[in-house]
Amino acid sequence: MNIPSNSRLLRITDVMERTALSRSHIYAMVRAEQFPAPKRLGAKCSRWSEGDVDAWIKGRPS
Numbered sequence: 001m002n003i004p005s006n007s008r009l010l011r012i013t014d015v016m017e018r019t020a021l022s023r024s025h026i027y028a029m030v031r032a033e034q035f036p037a038p039k040r041l042g043a044k045c046s047r048w049s050e051g052d053v054d055a056w057i058k059g060r061p062s
Contacts, residue, residue, distance in 0.1 A: 009039065009047035018053060 012023055019026070029035035036052035 008050040009041075010050050010053060011047060012038075015048050015053055019057065 015026060026035060030037050036056055038046035038048045040046050
């Protein structure tokens with residue numbers, strides 16, 4: 001069964017690796033609405049949509 005890549009959920013460490021940003025910088029950008037917000041899955045669990053992160057990366061100037 002193939003899962004579309006844009007439906008995967010990424011941990012903060014995966015987002016940090018893909019974007020080369022620190023944890024605190026990612027959360028600061030989320031607060032400033034400059035980065036996609038994570039999906040809340042539980043009281044202490046949040047994940048980012050791979051499609052949202054990829055779209056953000058593609059939308060950045062070179």
